[in-house]
Amino acid sequence: MDIVRASYPYACSTSGPGGGSKGQLVFPEGAVLLVAERSDDGWCRGYSAGNQGWFPASYVSPITPEQLLVHSVNPVALNSILRSPSWTVYATVEGKLYYVNNNSKETSWTLPSPPGNSLDTLSVPTEKSPLHVSNGVAMRRKTMKEAEKPKKAKYRIVNGITFCIEGGEPQELMNPQAPSYIDYFWSDKGDRSGFDVIREKHVQGKDVIKEMMDFFKERAAIEEQYARNLNKLSKSTHGEQEEGTLLAAWKSLKAELRQRSEAHSKFASKITETIEKPLFEFKESQKTDRKHHEQLLEKSRKQLQSLDAAIDKAKQSLNGLVKTSGKMKRQSSINGDVKIGDDMKKLEATYNQAQRLWVDNMIAACRDFERHEEERSAYLKDRFLAYIDLCVEAQETTAQALTYSTNMVDNINKKADREFFIKKKGTGTLRPVDRVILET
Known part of the structure; x- marks a missing residue:
């Protein structure tokens, strides 16, 4: 009262x-x-x-x-x-x-x-x-209980968006089974909206993919350079003056270098084809969705802020009419009240409709970005495993060549090499004898 x-x-x-x-x-x-x-x-x-x-x-x-x-x-x-x-x-x-x-x-x-x-x-x-x-x-007296306090506001406006007051009636989570973007990014944090935080995470994910591409590109380049150096070394004249089993061991080592060179060259090519290029395609595929949500959310957010400003302006107009209504004819004052009231209801309906649209767009963006992050995590895991498989494959190939070289080195026989040298280079078996100048 x-x-x-x-x-x-x-x-x-x-x-x-x-x-x-x-x-x-x-x-x-x-x-x-x-x-x-x-x-x-x-x-x-x-x-x-x-x-x-x-x-x-x-x-x-x-x-x-x-x-x-x-x-x-x-x-x-x-x-x-x-x-x-x-x-x-x-x-x-x-x-x-x-x-x-x-x-x-x-x-x-x-x-x-x-x-x-x-x-x-x-x-x-x-x-x-x-x-x-x-x-x-x-x-x-002071011992009497305080009179009923005026009702507190049921909501608060933050950057044009209407929220329940803190400590008010709790809202149920949209996805109570597990933590989800759609439940934890509605409020603004400073001058950044919840959508900006999610978008930044998405952009960071894109940057990490770019870093991963650069990493494997450099890795492939190192492998290719290593392969060229191995191939060059395999064509050298080192050990060609050897003979027998030692010469065979030298030849096996050079053959192993050539095989290893081919293996690392193929390894570098497969890194480019199966990891680096697919990463680029995956990164580009997520860019379209991000830009789509950025445009929708930016447009609906600006509309909400514009409508909130219009509501404040209408409230000021209503207050101004109340102050000046005594200088106006009674009927025109009443008509002004009714008109402003109708305009306020229309603004309220338009604002609520725009806010519901923003909520729908935000939910769609949260779900898409969350899905993209899950896909990114799974895809990067798959590429890491693919790289490990390529390493194992390259190691198996070089291991086979190395096994052959190991066997050839084990077959080095000093006696056989000495016999081979004697047969090939020997000058005769007659040894020198004493010379007799005067016979007795």
């Missing part, structure tokens, strides 16, 4: 909840009114001088507890408004109204109903409660 004062005189209007003079409350400028009900279309139902009815909210202004005392709105004045034979109205020092039954001394925070109707009571100030009256205004 609020106490208000009439800023302008009001007669009646053909529009509004009352639909004419029978349902509307008439009052002069400066009249004190009790507001019992407020409607969403800018009208109030209240009491004044024993009468009740509807009137435009823009014609009155609230009275603060300090103004309540300054204007001497005491129980006498309040009861002149109520004019009830059974109840007396009092005001606490904070401006909270309560009512005392003149016969039963029953108390209530709510406005007494007209005669014949029952009044709901609350277990609030009783005759024995620590209330006392000073200078005609009801006062309370």
Whole structure:
């Protein structure tokens, strides 16, 4: 229940909840009114001088507890408004109204109903409660419970988006089975939106793929250079002066170098074809989806911020009309209230529709980016395993060549090499004898 004062005189209007003079409350400028009900279309139902009815909210202004005392709105004045034979109205020092039954001394925070109707009571100030009256205004001691506090806002606006207040009614997770992007990136973090955080993760993943491509490109280049060096060394003249089993061992080593060179050259080629190039194609395939979601989210986010600014502007226009309505004709003032109210409802509907579209786009983006990240992780794992398989394959090929070289080295026989040399290079078996110059 609020106490208000009439800023302008009001007669009646053909529009509004009352639909004419029978349902509307008439009052002069400066009249004190009790507001019992407020409607969403800018009208109030209240009491004044024993009468009740509807009137435009823009014609009155609230009275603060300090103004309540300054204007001497005491129980006498309040009861002149109520004019009830059974109840007396009092005001606490904070401006909270309560009512005392003149016969039963029953108390209530709510406005007494007209005669014949029952009044709901609350277990609030009783005759024995620590209330006392000073200078005609009801006062309370510090031991009295605080009056009902005004309702807190049910939502908060962050960068044009509407959220429930922190600590409010909890929302169920969209994917309670496992942590998911669609449940943890709705709010903004500083000047970055949740979508920006997800997009940055996606871009980082793309950069890592690029780094992986560079890594394997360099790896293939090293293998190719190694293969060329091995092939060059295999064609050298080292060990050609050897003979026998030693010469065969030298030849086997050079043959192993040639095979190893071919194996590493093939290894380098396979790294390029089966790892580096597919990584590039995979990176490019994810770029299209990212740009699609970037455009949709950026467009819907700008629309939301624009609509939020339009709502603030409409609120300011409504407040301005309330302040200036006393200088306008009554009917045009009421029509202005109704028009602005209709515009506000349209803005609200448009905003909510745009926000639902943004939510849908955000859910789609979260799911696609999450899917892309899972695909990227699985694909990189597959490429790593493919590289390991290529290493094993190259090692097996070189191992076979090395086995042949090992056998040839094991076959080195110094006796056989000596025999081979003697047979090939020997100059004769006759050894020198003593010379006899004078025979005896």
